[in-house]
Amino acid sequence: MRDLSKLGLLLFSFAACGHDMANPGGGSDNADASVTPGSGDPLGGLPTGDAQWSAVCGKHYGDMITAKFCAGTTPPVLTSLADLEALLGLTVQPNPNNDPAINPNIRITLNSESESIGMRHVTAINPRAFIMTAPVSGANPQYQVLAFSRGEPFVELVANDAAAHTLRFFLVRFHPSCEPTCNNADLLTPTIEAGWTGYSLYDDATIKNTTLDCLNCHQPGGPASQKILRMQELQNPWAHWFYPERPQTLQTVHEFQAAHPAENYGGIPYQNVYASRPFVLMQLAQNNGFAQQPNAFNTLQINTEMTSSGSSATWDSLYAKSVAGLEIPVPYFMTPHTDPTKVQAMTAAYQQTIAGTLPRDQMPDINDTVLDTTLPFLSVRPKPGLDGRGILTHMCRMCHNSQLDQTISRAAFNIDTLDQLPQGEKDLAVARLMLPTTDAHHMPPVRFHELSQAERDLAIQELQK
Ligand code: HEC
Ligand code: HEC
Structure with a gap:
């Protein structure tokens, strides 16, 4: 679940x-660090x-x-x-x-x-x-x-x-x-x-x-x-x-x-599915000026390193940039990122739903097939072992940094200037971390990231320093 x-x-x-x-769309008023719960x-x-x-x-x-x-x-x-x-x-x-x-x-x-x-x-x-x-x-x-x-x-x-x-x-x-x-x-x-x-x-x-x-x-x-x-x-x-x-x-x-x-x-x-090929998007990107991708994933090299030694220095360095908040999440170092046994069970449930033998309101979430141990590598969860600052960097910097548009309220919380932030802003971040995940104001946004209780506590302690 x-x-x-x-x-x-x-x-x-x-x-x-x-x-x-x-x-x-506008400026933020952070005098009061409490957050009124809102909709999702x-x-x-x-x-x-x-x-x-x-x-x-x-x-x-x-x-x-x-x-x-x-x-x-x-x-x-x-x-x-x-x-x-x-x-x-x-x-x-x-x-x-x-x-x-x-x-x-x-x-x-x-x-x-x-x-x-x-x-x-x-x-x-x-x-x-x-x-x-x-x-x-x-x-x-x-x-x-x-x-x-x-x-x-x-x-x-x-x-x-x-x-x-x-x-x-x-x-x-x-x-x-x-x-x-x-x-x-x-x-x-x-x-x-x-x-x-x-x-x-x-x-x-x-x-x-x-x-x-x-x-x-x-x-x-x-x-x-x-x-x-x-x-x-x-x-x-x-x-x-x-x-x-x-x-x-x-x-x-x-x-x-x-x-x-x-x-x-x-x-x-x-x-058409079997005959489809990813090079069509590759060509569209390459022919229109996007051949140089940030943090590009060199699949062949990563596969070769994984096969020969069970780990990949190339992938590790891509992941390090994501952990440092400098790049967006990196694709998993293996294929697939899901557990085949779970996928089989979900496939059966999906087919029963389509056939009408499983009531529609009982259909499970067929994407609940990713092993929890895989989530940190997808940057859904923070890299294991990070301290509070490391967790904030991995989980927040992608959207809260000095490069992005500085004219919107999001910019008031900036990981690059964490040490200089007014305590009121950090208190607001703590309040956001404590909101229920069903609230659109909850940080980090659940569509990208998720923290355990212990990880959230470490992040909060860092913000209270
Ligand atoms: C977290 C990063 C992220 C965000 C946010 C994001 N995208 Fe993308 N987008 C990607 C990546 C990475 C790809 C490449 C394919 C993939 O990973 O699914 C992509 C691919 C696409 C493509 C296919 C063309 C291409 O660039 O390869 C479209 C269209 C697209 N995104 C639209 C959007 C729109 C519209 C939004 C905002 C509503 C959005 N994206 C937000 C990361 C993002
Ligand atoms: C996917 C992008 C994204 C990520 C990741 C993210 N945020 Fe946000 N954050 C936003 C956006 C967009 C807003 C502005 C909308 C709003 O107020 O909810 C925002 C607003 C905020 C604000 C309010 C800023 C102000 O003064 O109005 C705080 C504080 C905050 N985020 C803290 C965090 C923390 C802490 C993390 C990591 C644990 C985090 N965010 C991760 C996108 C993100």
Whole structure:
């Protein structure tokens, strides 16, 4: 019982209660370090629906996602992922043999482990699906990528704004019909992909002071730096992607197929899964200026070192940067990051739910397949043995540092200047650490990190120094 059950709880409260975040976009008032418990909605307090659509479209961005969303005088009606993909021209036709005449302008890939906002609920049986513009040789000013994994009511998008020389990231927060009380079957089966009752379209600038911020990872150098596409594991053999050409990653594809033998996922027809390859995203990134990835994961070298000695100095140095808060979480040093026995049990439960032999409200969280001992290596839990300062650095610095936008309230808590922070700010951090994890104000955000009681105590002692 971990992550998704908590995320599920978060979802329950999304629509159920309307408390706003204290300071969604502005300065902070830290005179009083107590925190009023609020809702679990990380986007609480932001505009929604038509008002939010008008706000985004009023920015007149020059990317192709804006062009499609903002073509009319009212927001496009979207009641399913298929509607959204049709709007963006990203509908994928069945094409098991990669016939070039089918889906000529679209490419797909899937991963089984993600270092993004869905990092807690992406596995081989619940992958992250990517649908994108076909890469061309050389730069292609008009491209877009859609990313979706089941488990949460979000679709992530990016498109290039050639005129402005920047990327535009968007979050579609849709409303599945189960809200406000969604169970695992509502969120983790095809049910989540249709029957939407509404949606809100957010651009990256609007959500930058929320825990769903895209830019802490896609513009880690801060507002003056270039926004980037990310693919930490850019090169063959792609240990955490669907890549049927190597035994371990073939196993990943087989795990997916065992759970979803004839079921489309995220708009990807089941017939296309085996023929999909990660190099399509690699090429899109490389051809458009993102061949140099921060903290790049050299899969071949890490695999070789692991095979010969059971450990990898290359991986250790990548992980050290994540522990130092200098880089986002690193992919696991092995494939898979899940326990095969648990995956088998969850696959059986999933199939029983789909067949109707297991009541839908009894479906377990099928992503509860990661061994607890693995979590520190995924940076979900702090590296074992860290002191209070080390825990704060590993668990907070990614979002609280001197590089990121300093004009938003998040910047008032800064790990780089911990020793100079007013005690009031540190008291606020203690209060945030003590909030229930179902509260959107709880720190660190549960979608990324989780602390044991002992680890939290160490962090609090450090903040009380
Ligand atoms: C914690 C870091 C993190 C955050 C926060 C994050 N991303 Fe990403 N994103 C990644 C990584 C890493 C990848 C590469 C694939 C993966 O790991 O799943 C990625 C991939 C993507 C892709 C596919 C194109 C590409 O860059 O490879 C899209 C689209 C995307 N993210 C959109 C978003 C949006 C929209 C947001 C904000 C709502 C967001 N991301 C927030 C880390 C992040
Ligand atoms: C994924 C990014 C992320 C991580 C990781 C994270 N935070 Fe935050 N934090 C935010 C965002 C976004 C806000 C602003 C929204 C809000 O107030 O909830 C914030 C706000 C805060 C604030 C209030 C700042 C103010 O003065 O208004 C404190 C204190 C804080 N975080 C402490 C922590 C601590 C302590 C950790 C690690 C144990 C942590 N955060 C980890 C994203 C993050």
